[in-house]
Amino acid sequence: GKILKKYTQPNPKTFEDRMQLILKMCFEAMWEAVRLNCRILGVGVSTGGRVNPQEGVVLHSTKLIQEWSTIDLRTPISDAMHLPVWVDNDGNCAALAEKKFGHGKGVENFVTIITGTGIGGGIIHHSELVHGSTFCAAELGHIMVSLEGPECSCGSRGCIEAYASGMALQREAKRLHDEDLLKVEGMDMKLSEPVTAAHLITAASLGNPKADAILNKACTALGVGIINILHIVNPSLVILSGVLASYYQNPVQHIVHGRALLSAQSIKVVTSDLEDPALLGAASMVLDYTTRRKY
Secondary structure, three states: OOOOOOOOOOOOOOHHHHHHHHHHHHHHHHHHHHHOOOOOOOEEEEEOOEEEOOOOEEEEOOHHHOOOEEEEOHHHHHHHHOOOEEEEEHHHHHHHHHHHHOOOOOOOOEEEEEEOOOEEEEEEEOOEEOOOOOOOOOOHHHOEOOOOOOEOOOOOEOEHHHHHOHHHHHHHHHHHHHOOOOOOOOOOOOOOOOOOHHHHHHHHHOOOHHHHHHHHHHHHHHHHHHHHHHHHHOOOEEEEEOOOHHHHHHHHHHHHHHHOOHHHOOOEEEEOOOOOHHHHHHHHHHHHHHHOOOO
C-alpha cells in the first residue's frame, strides 16, 4: 500500500491542455514502473465529481474543472497507452484503498469521508463498493443538514460541504479577516499571505471566539451529516481522510456519541493512516478489476 512515485502538476485551464498533461504524466509513470521492473496491469484514474465507472465517463465534475461534463476519460488514455483504464470518483477510490490497505481491511461495512477542498466519500457495503443507480450513492458532502444554510458549490443550500469543507472554512476565514476579526495576539500572519482554513483553526486555538464558533458549527454539521449516514447505511466504521481529518475526528466522535441513536453511538470514527488514499485507490481499482471484478 505504498506509493512509489508521485507527480504533481498545476491544473491547466483548458480541456485539451489537461488531457495532454494527463497523458504525459501517465507515460512518465509507466516508464518509471518499467525502470522499477513492475508489471503494469492498467491505469486507474481518480477524479472529483460524478463518474460512470462502467463507461469511464465523468458525468459532472467539481468546481475546479467545471467544463468536464460527459467527458470520456477512458478511451483517449487507453488508446494512447494500449492499456485497460478504469475511472471512478475520488471518494470511491479512497474507500477501495481503505478496504485493501487501511482501516477498512477485513471490515464488511464502512464509510470513508474525504475532508479537503470539498467533502467527498465512499461506501463499502457487504464488502462491495456502492455506486447507486445514477452513480451518486456516496455524494456525502451534499447531505443537507440545514434547510436555509449557506450556499454550496453544487447550487443548493445547507450541505455539509458548505459548512465543513476547506473552501467553506477559507470563505469564513476571509470574511473575518476582511472585517479585521481574524488575527489575535500570538498569531503569526503576514500581510501578503493568502487566508486559509489553517488560519481559522490557529485563531480558534489562540482564543478567537468568532473563529471557534465557526469551527464548532462546521464540526456539528459534519457530525450530524455522519449521523444521518449511520442511520441510513449503518456501517461499523467511519474513516476520515484529507487535510482536515485529524482536526474533525474527536469532535465528530463526540457528536456521534451524544446525538446518534443508541445502537449507533458506539460506531467508531477514525482517521486514515494512508498517504493519498484517493490516489492509492486508483491503483486498488486496477488490482480489483483485473483480478476479480467485472462490469
